[in-house]
Amino acid sequence: MDSYPVASSARLLRHTNAAAVLRLVWDRPTFTASDVIADTGLTRSTVLALCDELVGRGWVSELDDARAAGEYRMGRPARRYAFDPRSGRVVGVDAGQHHVTASVADLRGAVLGRAVRELTADASPATRVRTIRRAIEEAVADGGGAAGPAGAPAGPVLAVVLGVPAPTDAHGASPPGNQRRFWARMNPELAEQFADVGQSVTVENDANLAAVAEWTIGAGSGLSSFATLLSGERFGAGLIVDGTLLRGHHGGAGEMRLLDLVDGVGSADGLAHVARELVRHAADAGDLPAGSPLRAHDPATLDAADVFAAAQEGDAVALRIVDRLADRLARVCAVIASLLDVERIVVGGALSPALGPVVERATERLPSYIHPPVPAIVASGLGSDAVHVGAVRRALAVVRANPFDFELAREAATRA
Incomplete structure (x- = not known):
């Protein structure tokens, strides 16, 4: 049987617990260590250490304690925290045949910026790529001024999801389709074309993303x-x-x-x-x-x-x-x-x-x-919003599933 060093096992356990706590508090307005203890069964010292770690890594902010907030009057005041939804952003794109809609949202899905650009039905693949890129750039710029809890600028773009009117495989590629190669024109290797926009880039069928939107909020x-x-x-x-x-x-x-x-x-x-x-x-x-x-x-x-x-x-x-x-x-x-x-x-x-x-x-x-x-x-x-709303929801799910995979993008943005 393989064995692992105790230190490595301890680091892995700490990493796993920190990710679990982060996902647990993602949707909560505020929380205390006691809230996390009640939901996880972890010890108080472990939870406090994990909260300090999440604060240090920029995912969570520490607020005024419970007594200062008027929520606690006797005994030792509880430390209060809040997930910082502006610690990163996601981009959802409806790259349709006739138009492109790009939305930028914080990590709770609140839309910070949006842009729409038109396309002709016979637009070339190169024109499609340029139009999509411009829409994303405009949406990101539109949402870039939204500040976090302490007035900090919005975080980096972590995940991008693009919806296209074509089937897509696990790698975001579409088959050639019929003799007019419609699917290939709608998805001219967009996963590779936009690899520089976010740390994770997903290309998905537009109807699938519409279904995600209907499933979550529709x-x-x-x-x-x-x-x-x-x-x-x-x-x-x-x-x-x-x-x-x-x-x-x-x-x-x-x-x-x-x-x-x-x-x-x-x-x-x-x-x-x-x-x-x-x-x-x-x-x-x-x-x-x-x-x-x-x-x-x-x-x-x-x-x-x-x-x-x-x-x-x-x-x-x-x-x-x-x-x-x-x-x-x-x-x-x-x-x-x-x-x-x-x-x-x-x-x-x-x-x-x-x-x-x-x-x-x-x-x-x-x-x-x-x-x-x-x-x-x-x-x-949801009307015409369904695809880009679903794209935002899918991008949020990508970040939420493995949030620490996006640490490099956030560290680079902090250094910049």
Whole structure:
């Protein structure tokens, strides 16, 4: 049996205990040694030593004692501490096909800065990389002035997560995809391109990150099995099953190419794309009556929300399109529910705030396509923010899992 020096074992135990205490107090406004003792069973001397260590390493700040804070009146005042959420920052990016949104947050997820930049659909990989980098730089600069408890500047960027409309493997790489190499264009080796931005850089599928956002603060909160369905230009799903995010060997779980084979659907084209196409077909066929509000829009740039607004006004063509979209959504939800037995399907993306009529009709139609129990279909309340919010949450989880792995970045920032 291998043996280890006692000193090494002691250092390892101290390291493990310090990390455990740090994770324990991460979300608490303040804490005392007694709070940590009650939750860990460690001795008072050990806890006080660990707290002093965390203060010295910059993760925790010591506050006024309990008596000065008015929380303790008799006996020896308790030392009070607080986790310092500004000791580091994380960056979450939605690197979509048409736009880039970058958010910078502290270590409790409070957004410090944000930037948005637009992209053309045919932007080159080099242009995508430049645009993403500019968005990150602007967001970091926007959030750089936020000070910590003692007026100290915000800490260094520790982890970066970029969401892309492509499957990604464990190393952040995407397969070539079809002959247009769409996935490779959306993810031109971004993990390597942005290795200089943070100590940890993760590239993840956008629907997976949307599912993380819904799971933590959205319509999937408290559920063990649900799907988040991005429904804009193309369908893509983030799948949480039995409390686990499904990814697959190449990160392709949730890719919806199987919809090419589904009767009544025929492709992975999303609701926004299909809405535009149906309006264009109606215009080409001369089926848009003179009084239709849809005649005021160029079908090439029509927003699906315009179709929904026209339907609310009672426009006959728009009402038929909404019905077609609802049937399409119901069939897609039936496929997901039949395969995975999820409790809920959250329809997300920028279109979600306007999806009420489509979701309502899809809910009515879904029972005719699958056997009970039938999952609920709901529109996301996060809208276009879901992917970058999920990216921030994922970045926080990366730091929180092994916080001391990020000591080098924090020490370098302190020296600078």
